[in-house]
Amino acid sequence: MRNRAAVMHGTHDIRLEERPVPEPDPKEVLVEIKAVGVCGSDVHYYEHGRIGSFVVEKPLILGHESSGVVVDLGNEVTKHEVGERVTLEPGVPCGRCRECRAGRYNLCPDVRFFATPPIDGAFANYVTIHEDFAFRLPDSMSDEVGALMEPLSVGIWASWKARIRGGEHVLVTGAGPIGLLAMRVALAFGATEATITDVSEERLEIARRSGATRAINVANEPLPDAGVEVDALIECSGNPAALKDGIRCIRPAGMAVVVGMGPGEETSIPLSYIQSKEITLTGTFRYANTYPTAIGLVSSGKVSLDDFATSHYGLDDTEEALQASGKDPANVKPVVVPGS
Amino acid sequence: MSVSVVWPGREGVEVESRNVPSPGSDELKVRVEASGLCGTDLHIASGEYPFARPGVTIGHEFAGTIVEVGPDVEGFSVGERVVVDPNIPCRTCEFCHSSRPHLCENPQALGVTLNGGLSEFAVLPAPQAYRVPEGLPPEAAALTEPLACTLHAVDLGDLRPGERALVLGAGPIGVLCAALLVAAGASEVLVSEPSRERRDHVRKVGAEPVEPESVSEGMADKVFECVGRSGTMRDAVEAVKPGGTVVWVGVAPPEAEVAVRPYDIFRRELTIRGTYTNPFTMERSLALLGSGRIDWETIVTHRIPLDRFEDAWSAHSEGAGLKVCVLPESS
Incomplete structure (x- = not known):
């Protein structure tokens, strides 16, 4: 067994290196990675070396949207067997703190999350993970779709937070991978109208094919002029104007859910609108308890991801994979296949 | 005059011709295009429904086209297609004031206490009407209330x-x-x-x-x-x-x-x-029907014209199929 890994040494500096195959702890499984999606946060670390207070100070393996096959078990593992195909929930919380005990383990201050400094991620042949955070994949689901249970979880968490109910109208601002998945989830949760915005015509076209009932290019048709009225906003662009304009589209007592990360620590929001319409505004940070739902939504056909991965790269082309979306906005979800 | 299905106050229902008045100041008059039968109608006919008013025209799941608009009505005009929320809260009791109008102490209901939609024409308060999305046929629109x-x-x-x-x-x-x-x-x-x-x-x-x-x-x-x-x-x-x-x-x-x-x-x-009735769910119900998310064609198993009401009533009483829908008189 050789464990090759794509290691980030600094901005725009990814090197393929050989690392020891990790030993699973008693409660861990060793997983041979089969597919890893490239996420915007991986790209952000690659480009800027940091996200907020998380700074890449030592060599770091990126990649946290992964699936693979269990190849070895720690001696206390009871939930998995060798040969099982699994998708990995990349954040393992402490399980003991106030937030963990309240069920919101995504807010655990001590969570160890793949590809978040200093924790290594999955652009590698082998990783270990606590057995509770590996989820068996149905035979019908491919490795790459299995890896996408992670971004799908972000969409599920956003739709849960938005309290989407049957017959509602949702506005998703930003048609990147998260926006597209959040929209698909909202539709699967019974939303009957889904309006999505972006400034890239390619991405809006993908959104139309994914079930958007209206796709608005806000470069040509600003949201305030578009006559949009919705029950919930799911902001996935990180653009301050999208948040501000999106909130003003929400009907009284509706929900605003912020998923996209803005450029600054602070932003301005239409406070009097939020007050007079009793809008609920909430952030989201990753997700909790979403993996069984994600697998259920895809295996039952409620959400199809068969067309979602847009390009594939070997481990030695990880750097190219990290640059792909920036070069071509239609290349929404590059996937690294370490075994190829 | 209008052919209407009436609960006379004793067991059974009767089809009779009655006058449907012009709408009051905040009312609409509609030509009924589809009217579903509900289990409640059977309870009313058997005299088991204490709220029903003897002599009432039954039918509370209906859709139609506006033929006359009361003078104070805003936002609706003749020729528009609407579906009706039959449940009319008093809007003044404790429950109405605490956003639970379905638990109203003094409710009225079209087809139960007020004349309803198993009829050629019906009159209803304008706030009870919801516009039917384009392309949604009447028998689908009539499912809005049960949905x-x-x-x-x-x-x-x-x-x-x-x-x-x-x-x-x-x-x-x-x-x-x-x-x-x-x-x-x-x-x-x-x-x-x-x-x-x-x-x-x-x-x-x-x-x-x-x-x-x-x-x-x-x-x-x-x-x-x-x-x-x-x-x-x-x-x-x-x-x-x-x-x-x-x-x-x-x-x-x-x-x-x-x-x-x-x-x-x-x-x-x-x-x-x-769970009791349909508070605040009419709009979402219509959105679901309009979007094609609900396969209403599977639900509506019987379409019977008003002049064959006896057939509709017996199909409904026997529990044949799922939803029995009464359409206007065959012409």
Whole structure:
């Protein structure tokens, strides 16, 4: 067994290196990675070396949207067997703190999350993970779709937070991978109208094919002029104007859910609108308890991801994979296949 | 004059020709284009529904085209197609003021206390009307009210998308409930129903029919009883997972009782909820019908013109098919 890994040494500096195959702890499984999606946060670390207070100070393996096959078990593992195909929930919380005990383990201050400094991620042949955070994949689901249970979880968490109910109208601002998945989830949760915005015509076209009932290019048709009225906003662009304009589209007592990360620590929001319409505004940070739902939504056909991965790269082309979306906005979800 | 189906105040209903007046200041007059029959209509006809007013034109699931608009009405005009929320709250009692108009102390209801829609023409307060999306046929629009009632039940079940739901009974409400649960993102919707014919309807709306014998303890996160019998209400409590919610949607006879073990409710922290009518769900119900998410063609199994009302009534009384819809007189 050789464990090759794509290691980030600094901005725009990814090197393929050989690392020891990790030993699973008693409660861990060793997983041979089969597919890893490239996420915007991986790209952000690659480009800027940091996200907020998380700074890449030592060599770091990126990649946290992964699936693979269990190849070895720690001696206390009871939930998995060798040969099982699994998708990995990349954040393992402490399980003991106030937030963990309240069920919101995504807010655990001590969570160890793949590809978040200093924790290594999955652009590698082998990783270990606590057995509770590996989820068996149905035979019908491919490795790459299995890896996408992670971004799908972000969409599920956003739709849960938005309290989407049957017959509602949702506005998703930003048609990147998260926006597209959040929209698909909202539709699967019974939303009957889904309006999505972006400034890239390619991405809006993908959104139309994914079930958007209206796709608005806000470069040509600003949201305030578009006559949009919705029950919930799911902001996935990180653009301050999208948040501000999106909130003003929400009907009284509706929900605003912020998923996209803005450029600054602070932003301005239409406070009097939020007050007079009793809008609920909430952030989201990753997700909790979403993996069984994600697998259920895809295996039952409620959400199809068969067309979602847009390009594939070997481990030695990880750097190219990290640059792909920036070069071509239609290349929404590059996937690294370490075994190829 | 208008052909209307009237409950005379004794057992049965009668078809008679009666005058439907011009609308009052805030009322609309519609030409009825579709009117569904409901279990409540049978209860009224048998004299078992205490709120019904003798001499009332029955029918509370109806859609039509506006033919006359009262002088103070804003926002509606002649020729528009509307569907009707039959439940009219007083808007002044404690319950109306605390956003629970369906629990109003002094409610009125079209087709129960006020003349309804099993008729050529009907008059209704304008705030009870909702515009029908373009392209939605009348018999689909007439499903808005029963679907809205079922949607309220599903809301109260507090289903998290991705959960496993169980529906007991595949009558019209059970099938609508299953269709809504499928639309609401349940990853699995099982429907227990003894009748083979009704199990076929279940498949058509995307749910999975099961034999009642296969209902087992703790098999679903949320359970919706859509039969209205003590036995199935009890089964629902057995079938729900710990921490789950049971919604008793079916209408049981007023004197019925259900044996549940309080220890079960305690130890498994169960929630049992009742559900009554359709508060705030008409718009979403219409959006669901308009979007094609609800396969109404499976639900509406009978379309019978008003001049053959006897046929419609006997199909409905015998429980044939799912929803019996009365259309205007054949011309």
